[in-house]
């Protein structure tokens with residue numbers, strides 16, 4: 001990783017300023033800058049625990065116990081995290097009309113907390129829990145209190161059904177309506193920013209490929225190289241928050257430049 005040269009920042013600001021429908025697609029890398037561990041990385045939850053497959057969760061009480069044990073340990077990390085410069089820049093870009101949506105693989109709701117209005121959560125959210133039978137919902141804080149009070153497998157107080165975090169588990173389908181909206185955005189957008197995603201987890205990683213195939217400019221900002229760097233119009237290996245903050249400053253300066261707003 002290195003500091004991104006000024007001319008690259010200027011080009012990106014120019015592309016964003018011209019975009020009629022920009023879309024940001026975010027992965028774990030934007031949230032690690034808020035202190036949320038990348039669950040797939042060493043030290044992440046999934047290196048300490050085997051992830052619970054959705055079918056096992058449904059069929060096996062022991063799997064459900066493991067699931068809630070793992071969640072009880074990971075939820076405090078989510079609750080303590082705050083949106084960073086990257087999340088805030090994306091919310092500002094949307095408010096200024098340069099982005100029409102954020103599609104995220106993250107489950108931490110940091111985009112919403114930063115002020116982004118249209119957020120498509122392709123892997124769901126860890127910040128809410130629902131009943132798989134009747135659909136009743138709880139905040140993750142409410143269920144965390146029940147876990148800490150000694151419940152090992154919480155059940156629905158309305159119907160007795162199984163509770164589960166509203167994240168998409170391994171072996172579970174992506175939410176169909178959200179996925180369809182994401183595909184539509186990939187057809188509509190003229191600029192696609194892939195931020196902090198290794199672009200290796202399918203099917204989510206096929207979104208930038210589709211956007212590019214449909215004629216959008218593809219920009220990748222990620223700590224490490226990705227399999228799509230070679231096909232992207234721009235690929236930079238740099239911290240997301242710092243980079244977007246610089247881009248945002250140029251976009252804002254252009255809007256109130258010598259010729260005035262407009």
Ligand code: ZN
Nearest residue numbers: 131134156159
């Ligand atoms: Zn229920």
